[in-house]
Amino acid sequence: MRRALRRADRALFHLLTGAGLSIVCSLALGLVLVALACCLLVVGAGMLPEAARTVRSLTGAERRRTEGWSGQPVPARYLPLDEGPLRARVRNAVRDPGTYRDLLWLVAHLGCGLVLFYAAMALFPLALLVDGVWCGLARRRPVLLPLLPGLAGAQARLSRTLLSPSPRATLLSERVEELTATRAGALVAHGAELRRIERDLHDGTQARLVALAMRIGLARRACDRDPEAVRTLLDDAQDQAEEALADLRHVVRGIHPPVLTDRGLVGAVRALAAGSGLEVSVRAAGPQDGPEDDGTRAPAAVEAAAYFVVAEALSNAARHSGARRASVELARTPRLLRVRVRDEGRGGADENGGTGLLGIRRRVAALDGTVALSSPAGGPTALEVELPCVW
Known part of the structure; x- marks a missing residue:
């Protein structure tokens, strides 16, 4: 009671x-x-x-x-x-x-x-x-x-x-919140990328161009009185110019790798695999590298994101996993570009461990894609990324 x-x-x-x-x-x-x-x-x-x-x-x-x-x-x-x-x-x-x-x-x-x-x-x-x-x-x-x-x-x-x-309103609101979060992550990634480019230009290319200008100035002053010194200075200037060009190529590759334009995504990934230091097998399914005007290739931003995903994953595998072999799979459907990188290493990959996985997630989220990581202790590690694209 x-x-x-x-x-x-x-x-x-x-x-x-x-x-x-x-x-x-x-x-x-x-x-x-x-x-x-x-x-x-x-x-x-x-x-x-x-x-x-x-x-x-x-x-x-x-x-x-x-x-x-x-x-x-x-x-x-x-x-x-x-x-x-x-x-x-x-x-x-x-x-x-x-x-x-x-x-x-x-x-x-x-x-x-x-x-x-x-x-x-x-x-x-x-x-x-x-x-x-x-x-x-x-x-x-x-x-x-x-x-x-x-x-x-x-x-x-x-x-x-x-x-x-209503369920529709709930889904719409959740979608808006998701896009707001991914936009914030994209802005963070964009800011970090700009700072990286500025640092590379300031510490690398700019320093070499300054040294190049100084050597050309010294060569001009010594032109009449010491021809041998001029030759030495011009040789140094040529070396500085070549190193500055190499730095610029490195910066350009960080923005949009020219190899993507020259060889397409599959060719660019094969080049990454060849230079990774691992035994890497590359498999591709679906149209990947047709002419840019035939509509079968993914947009440039999607290809660049897929390229950087593979580059970061192979770099992590070579430096941290202890693996000797890895595999890369590229699959193109009418709506998705799927990238899967797998290595036979020790596993235990941690997004907060400074291995670049957080950067991958932000870059993919900016394009409304998804990232799935499986890396149990003892391996293997499998990274699967899906990027939306329609032809």
Whole structure:
């Protein structure tokens, strides 16, 4: 009996707050109607996003009430109303499916909130009388008091049904969050790449060009008085020029390897395999290296990402895995470019261990691709990347 009374008191409090919220809903409904009328007159269009924001605050309170009763959160998925010009905010308020779910809940709760509360207030005294006699004399469990939590639960289920986002809205929101995260990762990777290029140019190419300019200047000064010194200085200048060109080629390869343009993806990967220091087998399935204008080749950004994935994976295998053999598989479908690199090393690859795997993941995520890594202790290590591309 005491347990039933406690649950009944909690249910009454829940229904009481619901009744109070119903009164506020009547005011909010009036605000929405006024905002719609003003929006039709154009001059009051700015009221519509504010009215939608007010209704969202009410539904937020109802979500918290429902979570407090059931212990399960009610997710919220909305288009933003605080960003962009007035036209964009009005459009978001009108097109957002959450707005219509909120309005439906507003009308439903306006009636059921008060009805359920009045029903509970009428039932509570009768439940105390009947269950008091029933439990006190017959030593039986309460019969009417458990109906009060049932009323509160019905109100919570109604709110959860009306306020929970649709599966489509949930998927869309999750997709937006995923793209936001991948965009942030792409910006981080882009910033790191720019810093790397700047460092390579500053520490390598620029230093060699400065040394080249100094030697040419010294050769000009010594031109008349010391021809042998001029020859030596010009030889040094030629060496500096060749080293500067080599540094520039290295920087260019880091941006977009020319071998991709010359040989295509399969040829570029075979060149990587030949210079990796491992016994690497390369297999390719599907059209890979047709002419760029025939539509069968992947976009340049996709090919570059696949090339860097293979380069980083083979480099990791040569430096960290202790493997002697590795394999690379390239498969092209109408929608995907799949890259799989496998080595027979010791395994245990860690993304946080500075092996470049995090950079691979960011580069692939920027193109909306996926990365799957399998590297149990003892090996083997398999890295599989899927990059979307359509021909």
